Amino acid sequence: MDLLIIDDDTVDRMSALRTLKASGLQLETVDQTASAEEGVALATARHYDAILLDYQLPPANGIEVLQALRRIPRFSTAVLMLSHSHDEALALQCVEAGAQDFLMKSEVTAIRLKRAILMATERYQLEQKVRESHEQMRRLAEEDSLTGLSNRYYFDRALNEAIFWADAHHKSLALLLLDLDKFKDINDTLGHVAGDQFLQMVAQRLKSSMRKDDELCRLGGDEFAVLVPDLSSVDEVEALVARIFAAMTAPAVIEQQELAITLSLGVAMYPDCADDTVELMKCADVAMYRAKAMGRNQAQFYSRHFHDQVESRIRIEQDLKKALDQDQLVLFYQPQVDARSMALVGVEALIRWDHPDIGLIPPDEFIPVAEESDLIHELGQWVLDRACQQFSEWRQTSPKPFTFSIAANLSARQLKDTGLVDHLTQCLNRYQIPANQLELELTESSLESSLAALDMLKSLSSLGVNLALDDFGTGYSSLAHLKEYPFNILKIDKAFVQHIESEDQASLLKAICSFAHSLGYETVAEGIETAVHRDICADLGVKRLQGYFFSRPLPASELEARWIQSSPSILPPMKRH
Structure with a gap:
């Protein structure tokens, strides 16, 4: 046993x-x-x-020395305090300060000292x-078991302490939030084990x-x-930021597959933001959301302008939920x-939102928000039901043979809705609408993000409805794969x-029309604004x-009055070539 005596x-x-030598302890060094x-x-x-x-x-006391000892890194020694004092309160103070025992010098004997x-x-x-058990519990509480990094619990405490320190020393700090792009695809295709390996890398x-x-923490x-x-x-x-993106350049190899590593990163500064x-977390999150909105695999610093846009988007999402319940659409x-x-x-x-405070909101302002949430399914079903209902009313009240069709738009996410076919079937039956008088429109971008939806399109087509490819010519379609899809109609953008x-100036339009007609598609031209x-x-066979040359989008009652109950008289005669 190795001992140290500190006594003036x-x-x-x-x-x-002398007492130690008489104690019978096996002493190596004193x-x-x-x-x-x-x-x-x-x-x-x-x-x-x-x-x-x-x-x-002197000039210190034993408690001060004890505190100095305990500040030694990895200090692991038992301390016995010795004193001529009989003060029990003093003895208690010493034990509370970390001493393992308190002995009065006058009562020290060999047996008592040994014991x-x-x-x-x-x-x-x-x-x-x-202490080791507490430390292990602390590590479990503060360490992410998968990656070995600090976890959210530790991060929250560290961020609070860092801001307190920054305030006290008039310093700045930065918070970076990182989110892996399309990580869910790895879990879905390769499984969660591969996903875990990817996260560890x-x-x-x-x-x-x-x-x-x-x-660095994993939240x-x-x-x-x-x-x-x-x-x-x-x-x-x-x-x-540059080092982070450089570190992600090489792909991760998992199960003999090379997986690209891309991430969206948001930066917010304290106290600037x-x-x-x-608020700092919110700002960093806003910046990260902006990085995703700008195309992913990039970093964005927080800006007030984009923060306002995000808050507006959040408000739209919240209000849109109310709109569905309160018949504002x-x-x-x-x-x-x-x-x-x-x-x-x-x-x-065409859907519009009659917001009680803002007024009419066009679809390009709220449909993207709905598509990023599950609201698009409920919204899409509402459109199909309401369009079919209105079409049925027109068929019943029309004074002349009713031969025109009605078209409604579908989004990419709706193609993943397993209940879409059943809902559409119910609408057709409930409102007694011939399937061939209903058209469903999808944009080319919908195909790009929904390649797996081919079976859904075939199921919809099998009901007898017509499928139209909207905004044709602007995106994904090509001769190689267009015929794989059961479209009947191409809508020229x-x-x-x-x-x-x-x-x-119509050479490109001529080529598009020639292509569409050679494949047997019916064509619809959008954006007709002039007689030219x-x-x-018309001369190209569309x-x-x-378009607005014929009419802007109208409320149901106005369209009925102008186009169904009577023939429109606003059309100038068509020029013949």
Whole structure:
């Protein structure tokens, strides 16, 4: 056993040595010193099993020396406090400060000292085990078991402490939020084991990008956070961001497959962007959302303007839920006319939102929000039901043969709705609508993001409804795969029509029409705004025309009055070539 005696009284030290020798303890080394400073130095330099510490060590006292000892890194020594005092309150203070025992020098005998040392070392070992157990529990509470990084619990505490320190020292810090792009696809295609391996690889690469004081945490799922304290310049953040993206350049190889690693990263600065932890997290999250909205695989710094846009989007989503329940949505209808006779041959149902505070909101402002949430399914079913209901009413009240069709739009996410076919079947049966008078329109971008929806399109087509490819010519379609889909109709995007002022400018439109007709598709031209547009499209064999030249989208009652109950008289005669 190795012991250290710290006592400024030479007589007391000698007495302690004699008592130790008489105790029968197996002593390897007994060092002694009269100086508190030297005692701390000795305890720092080597390990002792126990220290006999005098309470009176001018100019310090034993508690102050004990505190200095306990500040030694990895200090693991039992401490017995010795004193001439009989003060029980003092003894309690020493034990509370960390001493394992308190002995009065006048009562020290060989047997008592031996028992005290053995009990103190045993007590200390128990205390160490408790501390180690607490440390293990702390690690479990603060460490992410999958990646070994700090977890959300640790991060929240670290962020609060970092902001407190930054305020006290008038410093800045940066918060980076990172989200892996399309991580769900890895889980869905390769399984969760592969997904976990992917996260572990990403965590190691992120870790290699950090500086010594940067705090890297996994918040959960595929989301990570980096806390950059004591920031001197935004250049430090930009350098860190560059290192992070550089570390992700090489693909991850899992199950013999190369997987690209891309992430969206948002940066917010304190105190420039926020006054507290909650607002700082919100700002970093807004910046990360912006990175995703801008195309992913990039970093964006927080901006107030984009924050306002995000808050507006959140409000739209919240209000849209109410709109579905409170009947604030309405369908407008835009007529389609026969390119030769100018007779009404179809209408397209277009959703509008009659917001109680804002007024009419066009679909391009709220449909993208609905598509990012599950609201698009409920919204899509409402459109189909309401359009079919209105169409049924027109069929019953029309004074003339009812031959035109009605079209409604579908989104990419609706193609993944397993209940879509059943809902459409119910609508057709409930409102007694011939299936061939209903058209469903999808954009080319819907095909790009829904290649797996081919079976759904075939199921819809098997009901007898017509399928139209909207905005044709602007995106994904090609000769190689277009015929794989059961489309009957191609709607030529208005971009190919609106710039035309003479037939000489219609070469691209001619090519699109020739392509569509060679494959047997019926064609509809959108964006007809002039008589020139009308005449050129008619001469190219386009069957149906739609645009403001004929009519803007109208409420159901107005369309009925102008187009169904009577023939429109606003159309100028068609020019013949």
